[in-house]
Amino acid sequence: MDTSSDRPVILIADDHPQNVELLEAYLTGLDCEILTASDGEETLKVVAEHKPDLVLLDVMMPRVSGFEVCRTIRSDPETSNTLILIVTALNEASDFERGVQAGTDDFLTKPVNKVELLCRVKSLLRVRHLKNQLDRTLAYLADVETSSRDQD
Template structure:
């Protein structure tokens, strides 16, 4: 059986928050993770950087100018180019309606403010692991399709 080799890569995380102190705190918490980090300052900047930076995970504040985190998440999940990017909504909003709105928008998980470093690191670790497995599965599916196409007369 022929298998496609796994491509080792450095994970990319986009931190999206309009509050500079929050961005700095999240970046400091993630300092010991082997990953590339990019920052976004509002909803539109987040969408632009998702397309250019191509992160594996977005830590997404809900309450941002230009576009809310809900709107950003929904647009990301509706776009085939960004639909598989993991989204961790980081929010002070804890009402059931806010959680339902995030789920409807397509978020993969939530983390409440104030941020607990241990919870953040564990969620990030799990989400990056899931993203890596999903990407590997997609590479294998494509490999199988390619092999199948080559075997057809």
């Protein structure tokens, strides 16, 4: 199934409903589908079921921390290419290092600036789109190469 024309899917994972509402409001102008999760376990279930393009991931969540969610997403071949933007109140260098080790693509500190959030989200989604385009082009070239070998 070719989903290249579908709207991007963004998952907001945060245990505070006010944070989820704020991020949803900030993303309203984007042409995307928004899903939400309120703890780490629910986040992993939503990621497995819906395969979002991007996860806005809080670190301090009940049941499973954002760092562990990030590691789990990265370790599963089905979800390892999911883009992850950690959105957190943690801002120590060691926290950023833990996020990088867990596999995040980018960081945003709370309180979230709307312009910065939109720039990062658009940039990450552009990267996703270009990677998908590259994958399709490489698959096409592989098919052409196979076809030309078969004709020889």
